[in-house]
Amino acid sequence: MTKPIKLTNRAAYQRFVDRYDTFLLDCDGVIWSSNTVIPGVLQVITYFRKKGKQLLFVTNNSTKSRAGNLKKLRSFGLEASEEEIFSSSYTAAYYLRHIIDFPKEKKVYIIGESGIEDELNMMGIKNTKADADNGPIQNWDFADITPDPEIGAVLCGFDTFINYRKIAKAFLYLRTDPDCLFLLTNDDTTFPAIGTVFPGAGSLSSPLIIALNRKPDRVMGKPNKPMLDCIVDKYRLNVERTCMIGDRLDTDIQFGINGGIATLLVLTGISTEKEILAEGAPILPDYYVDSLSNFAEIIELEN
Template sequence: MLQSPKYLTGDSAAINEFLDKFDVFLLDCDGVLWSGDHLFEGIVETLEMLRSKGKRIVFVTNNSTKARPDYQKKLTAMGIPSNVEEIFASAYSSAIYISRILKLPAPNKVFVIGESGIETELRTEGIPFIGGTDPALRRDITPEDFNGLADGSLLDPDVGVVLAGLDFHINYLKLSMAFQYIRRGATFLATNLDSTLPMSHTFFPGAGSISIPIVNMTGQTPIALGKPSQAMMDAIEGKFQLDRARTCMVGDRLNTDIQFGVEGKLGGTLAVLTGVNKKEHWEAADAVAVPAYYADKLSDLRGATS
C-alpha cells in the first residue's frame, strides 16, 4: 500500500526536513506559480528563499504556446528572475526529440498544429515546418480543399511528422491535413497530453484535447514530449546533469507532474493545491499517482526556519 503524502503546510520542522532532501526543484508553472496572468501570492519570495538555500530551480512546463524566451519574458514581467537555460518547455522538448532522437532522413518537414512557441523552438533546431500560425490555414474548409486533400495535391510530400500542441485556432482544415499526413505515414507527435489548461481561475481545453480528434481518426496514440513522458525527463537529466535522488518535482496535476516525478524515480514529488488536483484525487482507489508531499500552496515552503 502506498504511503500517505506528508502534509507540509504549517509544519516548519517537516518543511526543513523536506528542503534538506533536495538540491534541484523542477517546477511546473501553470497552477503552481500562476494561473493565467495571475501570480500567486508569495511566489517571488519563495523562489528567492529556495535560491538563497543553494537550490537549483528548473521551470518545467507543458504549455507549448510559448518558446523559452517568451517564458523568460513572462517570468521577468512577474518579478521572477530567471535565464533561458533554466526553462524546459514541451515545445523545446519536442524540437530536441525531432532533431536529436528521431533523426528522420531529409527532406522531412513537420506539419504543426499549434502556436508560435513551437515554431520558434523548431527554428532553433533547424527543423523545417509548415502549418502552425500560417494565416492561410485559419479559415473554413472549401470544396477545393476536400478535393486537394483527397488527391494529395494540397499536401506537402516532404512532411514526415505531425506535431500537435495547444492551438487557439484549431479548425476542420488543420485536422483534415493532419489526418491525411498520418495516413500517408507521417510520425504522430504531441507536445503534451494535458486535457485542460488552467487560466483565469478556471480551466480551458488543453493540448491533449486538441490531439484527441486526430487520435480518434487515426487510431494512433501520439508520442508525447511533455510531462509525464520520460523522454522529457531523460532530456532534462542530460541537459542539467542532475541527481534524480536529490531532485523533487513540484506540480498541481497528478497525471502529468506527479506521475512524471514518480515514473522518473525522482527523490520526491510535491503536490500543491492551487491548480487541477486536490487531496481526494490521490486518495481515490484509481489514482494515477500519489505525491510524496503536499502543501496548500508553494509559498507555504516559506514556513521553513532559517
C-alpha cells in the first residue's frame, strides 16, 4: 500500500483540486459535526462549484428520500439540488431499476421508513407500504403471515417502526422463495444521535440474517460497491478523475477503494491521523487533510 499524502499547503491543495472533476462528499464529519457546520467548509464547496467541479453528496441514511436529505443540507446553509444527492434509499431504487432490471410485475417488501418507499415509488417500482397491516402480532396470531408470490425482493433499512410482524413476513418471503432478493440499504451497526449512538440498519437486519442463516445478496450503502456502481452508471463518471472525501476509514475510504476511485480523509470526524500512521493500518486513503476548510487557502490566494 502507498503511504497516504498529507495535504498541508496551498500548492498541494491546488494540485489536488486540479486533479479531479468530481468529488463525492460524505456529510457528517466532513461538512458538519455535532449538528454544526464546520467553519470555512461552505466557502470551499462554493469554490469547488465555481471551478466547475461536479459534487455529489453521498449518505447511508435510508430514512429520507433525496428530497428529505436535501432539506437537511439546506438546514446547514448548503445550497444543492436533488440531483446531487445519493442516499442509500435512492441507490436501492436505482439499483433495482437500472442495474438489475427488477421485474415490473414484482413487489419489494420494505422494512424501513418513508425515504425508501418514496424513492421506489418515484422509480415506478411496486412495493408494500408500511401500513397499519404491519402492526405488532396480537394474540399469537400468525395466520396472516403467508408466502406472497408477488414479492420479488426484501429491502431492509433503518426503521423505528420495526416489529415482529415485519421481521416474520420478510423471513417467510425469503425462506419460501429462494429467488427472492435479500437487500439492505446499508450495514452500519450503529448511527449517531443525541450525543450517543443507537442500533442502526446493520443491526436491525440481523434477525433475518440469523434466522435464515443467509447473508444479504447486496448491501447498497458505503462501504459496499452498489452505491458507487449506481453513481458511476448514472453520471457516466470518469473514475480516474473522481475522488471520495470522507471522515471514516472503514466506510468512506473503504468505499472509494472498493470502487477504484481516489480517496481523501478529513480529520474533522471519526478517524484519526494516528490510525493512518499506525503500523499495518488496514485501510489507507490516497490523501488526507486536517479539514475540508483548509482548501479555503486557495480561495484567499485567488481573491
